[in-house]
Amino acid sequence: MTVLPTTTATRPASRPATAPATGPFAGAVAAEWTKLRSVRSTWWTVLAAALTMAATSGQLAIYAVNANTDDDPTVNPGILPVGDIVTGSLELTQYVVLALGLFAITSEYATGTIRTTLRCTPSRTRVLLAKAVVVGGLTFLLGLLLGGIGAAVARPVLGEWGRAPLGGTLADVAASAAYLALVGVLALGLAAALRSPVLILTVLLALLMIVPLSLQEPGITVLTRIADAFPGVAGGHFLAGDTDPYPAAVGLLLLAGWTAGGLALGRWALARRDA
Numbered sequence: 001m002t003v004l005p006t007t008t009a010t011r012p013a014s015r016p017a018t019a020p021a022t023g024p025f026a027g028a029v030a031a032e033w034t035k036l037r038s039v040r041s042t043w044w045t046v047l048a049a050a051l052t053m054a055a056t057s058g059q060l061a062i063y064a065v066n067a068n069t070d071d072d073p074t075v076n077p078g079i080l081p082v083g084d085i086v087t088g089s090l091e092l093t094q095y096v097v098l099a100l101g102l103f104a105i106t107s108e109y110a111t112g113t114i115r116t117t118l119r120c121t122p123s124r125t126r127v128l129l130a131k132a133v134v135v136g137g138l139t140f141l142l143g144l145l146l147g148g149i150g151a152a153v154a155r156p157v158l159g160e161w162g163r164a165p166l167g168g169t170l171a172d173v174a175a176s177a178a179y180l181a182l183v184g185v186l187a188l189g190l191a192a193a194l195r196s197p198v199l200i201l202t203v204l205l206a207l208l209m210i211v212p213l214s215l216q217e218p219g220i221t222v223l224t225r226i227a228d229a230f231p232g233v234a235g236g237h238f239l240a241g242d243t244d245p246y247p248a249a250v251g252l253l254l255l256a257g258w259t260a261g262g263l264a265l266g267r268w269a270l271a272r273r274d275a
Helices: 024-037 040-068 082-111 114-120 124-161 166-194 197-215 221-228 231-240 248-272
Strands: none
Touching: 024 082, 024 124, 040 082, 040 124, 082 114, 082 124, 082 166, 082 197, 082 231, 114 124, 124 166, 124 248, 166 197, 166 231, 166 248, 197 221, 197 231, 221 231, 231 248
8 A cells, every 4th residue: 555645734934024114214213203202301391481481472462462552652562463472482492492392301300211222323423413313303393292282372362452363373383483493402512511400500591691681792792793693592583573683594504504513512522422
């Protein structure tokens, strides 16, 4: 009797699971977003910024109403666009929003998790740019939210002394969001270079407010022109839509240049120092 050979059915080799088609930079951005949204300080900062914006815009609107009803006509601002209150409120609110850019990297230095970050993403340029994308995107969206809050608070307070044309108000809200995104990334770059939160806040206060105010002396044109080149003043000209001493677009470009310079300084510091 002939015994037929036994055949064993072979299963086709299972294919490995396909990884998501994302590049290393997209993965770094996703990791940075996960880190930033998973800590409570981010959402406390968002809440603090919203409360500061509401309080500041309400206060500025009350000042405008009081000035218009005052007996002294020299301080009468007249009917104000709501967008002016929104952009004016950023002078104080921005210092709360800056914390998002600051904490995005100083918290990692404080806890030592920056070493894990750099082991997972060895390219320090990629790490910093990924943080910049996340911080810039988050602060831009937060700026839109804050602009809406400021307009919603200011309009009823202004009453007959306010107007809110849709196009102009939306443009002012978008400009506010762009300004906050740029100064947030500037804070990130300085944080990568300086590491100390207290030192970073001191430098930011000096750049955005203290030094320009000290330079703006009446009658000294040279010092005033120097002050106009600082990021806070340039951003102010952009938000106000000024044409003097330069167009608003130039103010935006000057602020963007400071932001790029801050990132370059942060990248240089990351390359020279150990984590």
